[in-house]
Amino acid sequence: MLYNTDAVVVKTVRYGEHSAIVTLLTPSGLVSAMAKGALKPQSRLAAGTRLCAQGTYFLYQGHGMGDIRQVQLTASRRRLHEDIEAAAYAAYFCDLALVSTPERPHAPKAMFTQFSAVLDALELRDETPPDLLARVYEAKICSWLGASPNWERCIRCMGPLVPPAAYHMTEGGLVCGPCRRDVDRSAEFVVPERTGRLLTAFTEVDVRRLGRIQVSPPTRRSLDAILSHQLREFAGLHGKAKDVLDQIIRSLRLD
Incomplete structure (x- = not known):
């Protein structure tokens, strides 16, 4: 199932060499999702997995933990x-x-x-x-x-x-x-x-x-x-x- 939600990143944990498990605070509560390859230098997900980043997150939810497929960033809070x-x-x-x-x-x-x-x-x-x-x-x-x-x-x-x-x-x-x-x-x-x-x-x-x-x-x-x-x-x-x-x-x- 594909869905999107507004969210703020409240936790990021490295997973393997290049991926991260991201905890998002959404308008209805917390959700954790995998951001595959997010830690690679040129990853399109990199900015959206930093602590306090906010935007619209597009996730795929199958069995178990979902995957972040795309992020439309609205606030990076540098x-x-x-x-x-x-x-x-x-x-x-x-x-x-x-x-x-x-x-x-x-x-x-x-x-x-x-x-x-x-x-x-x-x-x-x-x-x-x-x-x-x-x-x-x-x-x-x-x-x-x-x-x-x-x-x-x-x-x-x-x-x-x-x-x-x-x-x-x-x-x-x-x-x-x-x-x-x-x-x-x-x-x-x-x-x-x-x-x-x-x-x-x-x-x-x-x-x-x-x-x-x-x-x-x-x-x-x-x-x-x-x-x-x-x-x-x-x-x-x-x-x-x-x-x-x-x-x-x-x-x-x-x-």
């Missing part, structure tokens, strides 16, 4: 390969997409459209800093995987987040000041007042309409810590890509 920081974030985003998206045809279309928009914003880098772009994408993944509470309500009493609110690592949400008297203080950290509103906004905003975001350093640190913990402990995503990203960013800051 900057995501040429800039070290952008490449590190792009690799992290691809890893998140890979471990969080169900196989085709079981994913909601938003997992494709928002991922594509995140890569576009990362490549342009005109308004949204890459670390905040990462927080936006992480917040959305938490929501898609059912690991996102009501960020503007206390997870214990469901009332307003009367300050000083804190993120509770065991409860998996924000706890208001009065309720903090009844929880284990060793498993919490106090968060800036805007944290809940920002987490809600990040979850709901369409990345294609994302504008300039100004967030203080303490709030950035809180958002990073909260979403990293939510993804690991409540969404079940235990990949090492975030650790690798953090190491690269730290090394770049030292240079």
